Amino acid sequence: MLEAGLGFAVKTAKGEFIGRDAVLKKKEAGLSRRLVQFRLKDPQPLLFHNEAILRDGKIVGPITSGNYGHHLGGAIGLGYVPCQGESEADVLASSYEIEIAGERFPAEASLKPMYDPKAERTRM
Incomplete structure (x- = not known):
């Protein structure tokens, strides 16, 4: 949690x-790990699950779930990233890639929902 x-x-x-x-x-x-949301910078590839997450060139875990984010215009996925003793800023400052079928794609990382990071859509 x-x-x-x-x-x-x-x-x-x-x-x-x-x-x-x-x-x-x-x-x-x-915390020893954090749930991170990823969005591929290339809108073509899709994410499903078990694609490798690379942090600064090193595999750190798998995508646990993924799909196409129509609002975001690209594939999005969730995965846990090791972060023992690191701040949120340290986690986000890293360079991320997702490996799909042997090819690496740059990804943007976020600890908040990318579609509504300020939770404005849930407020009426």
Whole structure:
């Protein structure tokens, strides 16, 4: 949950709940990986799942889900990126590529939804 950037949805100070101790332990220890959204800079290739994520030229994990983002005009995917002891800025400052069928494609990375990073579409 913290790795996916959903820590705002859990209020650990509001009393006991199943998993509270695990959340507190994870907060104290720090995150070992982060869920990152990727958008390919080339609009032609498609992402499905299990495509390799390369961070600064090194494979760090797979795309866990992908599809075409019509609003964004290209393929988008989600995947976990190792980040032990790194800030969000460090994670985003890296250079990312996604390998599809042996070919590498440059990708833009984001820790927030690319289609609505300020959550303006959900506000009425």
